Amino acid sequence: MHGSRPADLDTGNAGTADLGTAELGTADPGTGSLRTANLLGAAALVITDLILAADRAGGISPSGAAALITLSGRHGLAVTDLGRRVGLTQSAAVRMVDGLSAAGLVERTRGPGRSVDVRLTGEGEATARALLAARDAPVSAALAALPAEDQETLADLLSRLLSRLYDDVGDADLMCRMCDRAACTAGAICPVGAAARARAATAGEAQSEVQRGAQGEAQGEAQGEAQGEAQSEDPG
Missing domain, CATH: 1.10.10.10 (Winged helix-like DNA-binding domain superfamily/Winged helix DNA-binding domain)
Structure with missing residues (x-):
């Protein structure tokens, strides 16, 4: 790296990124959880x-x-x-x-x-x-x-924790801004990316359900109108 560069190349946020107004979990933990x-x-x-x-x-x-x-x-x-x-x-x-x-x-x-x-x-x-x-x-x-076995256990726990944190932050790019993507996805799936895709899929399903409901209502109204017209035209 260039040794003559100033200590701070930008005048933006020099600390951690602002995660906005995300409300982290507020469940009352026990003593062990607090530790x-x-x-x-x-x-x-x-x-x-x-x-x-x-x-x-x-x-x-x-x-x-x-x-x-x-x-x-x-x-x-x-x-x-x-x-x-x-x-x-x-x-x-x-x-x-x-x-x-x-x-x-x-x-x-x-x-x-x-x-x-x-x-x-x-x-x-x-x-x-x-x-x-x-x-x-x-x-x-x-x-x-840590022994290799403990490192594997920690990796699993961190993956689950990151998935949970995505629920609060909701921005995979921001969470992974300092990530070594090649290392993260070497023989594994990025937990943050997986959480983001899962949320997108859930949102897509919810949107599809709304659309299906709206289409069903429209079809029902159209059928009702058609039946009403047919009855009014029936001379009997």
Whole structure:
């Protein structure tokens, strides 16, 4: 990564993304659940600190790092779409892209019609790979303290937890903005993507049911009108 870049390449949100007004579960947990929640929160905070430290060591802000990783492997995204995926407003996303462009990590290219897409440069691609490696290193080191069997159990538990968290956040792109997609889907299915598809399928079924109900009502009304007309025309 470019050592001479400023510590914060964008002026957008330098912390974690705003998850909006999602209301997390408020069930009253028992004492054991409270301890588990506390341990999970402590571990999540330490891991977040390690990841953010790796980002800053490379001279990239958290939102800038998320943008580079999000763009990695894609042909390009509009500034507004990129901002949404990393949790920034449109104006903050513009400033972020300006900073990344000035550093030679992204470029604006003409998209379909009059749209303008943001794409990674060659240096941007290399930086995105380096960011993922830097992020994975401290997390992998922490996991190494667990036996392989415990790591598999933890992976299953985390998949279930992420599926549940999708119900609250409702945005797979935002949740997975710092994900190593290749690692996530190696011989497995992304739990967040699976949760998103399940919700879409449920919404589609509900919409179809509404449409079928509306069609049934329309057909019933048409038949009723036809029968009424037939009876009025019947001289008997």
